[in-house]
Amino acid sequence: MLDHLGREFLHRALTSYDVFVHLPVEFPLHDGTPPIVEHFRVLSDRLLLNTLHAAGAPVRTVSGPLDDRLAALVALTGA
Incomplete structure (x- = not known):
């Protein structure tokens, strides 16, 4: 089920957008209780880029x- 949804989301994105802009997070997570762990952040970033490529x-x-x-971003949009 999730695989099918993922393919549908990807198809929808590919037919809706001309280009994807990846804005990597370039700052460390703060001390205390971060919203996500660094390992998940790296893996999800890699999965997104691998899927698009x-x-x-x-x-x-x-x-x-x-x-x-x-x-x-302004240069990419031609604005």
Whole structure:
């Protein structure tokens, strides 16, 4: 059931969007009780990228400080 839903979500995303922008998390989780553990964060990021690449989806990774990310996003959208 989950596999079927995943394929349906992927199909819907691929037919709805021209490009996917990956904004990797580039800061450590805070001390205390983080919302997720680092291992899950890394695995989910890898799964997302692997799935998009395997489907042939165009993926652009935008990283760096906030101002750099915003400039790259504006450049990607042609705005």
